[in-house]
Amino acid sequence: MLTKNTQMNRDQIEMIALEQLVPANHLVRKIETAIDFSFIYSLVQDMYSSERGRPSIDPVVLIKIAFIQYTFGIRSMRKTIEEIETNMAYRWFL
Template sequence: MMSKEVDKNRGQIQFFAMDDLVPQDHMLRLVDKAIDWSFIYDLVEDKYSQTTGRPSMDPVTLIKIPLIQYLYGIPSMRKTIKEIEVNVAYRWFLGLDLRGPVP
């Protein structure tokens, strides 16, 4: 018998931890575990003003985005941003929530 109700679950509200959506053996989990990203803050600290200008984007995020592009062979930054918008593992790696904008 053919079922025609495949779309009925799309609007459901569900509670979950984003951490549960990314498999434990995912490559980005391995990368994130292997690298202590805090060194980036020390490298760029003198490039940011504490008193003037707008709030900046996290410099670690600025490094991780091109890393995703390289690791997954995405041909352009524009395409990378589009992929980050829909890929839960990429969002997890960058520390973004599911509904928030991609930098």
């Protein structure tokens, strides 16, 4: 049962950066430090059109999503997206 005081504490707004929510020793921080994902842009340059169609999802984000799925043993893409929606470390990584 929630007391009135507990409910009031939940309604408070606090501004914090996503950076503060991810522990310094989390695996995604180590991966981000070890791998420069910018090489992906040159590999997919011919496959993306900047002149036609809808804006695409950043190719680095797509690769990082698959990287999260494989590294953390998530069995489906749907479950991976659900995890990304709630896991702040994954969101920071992307």
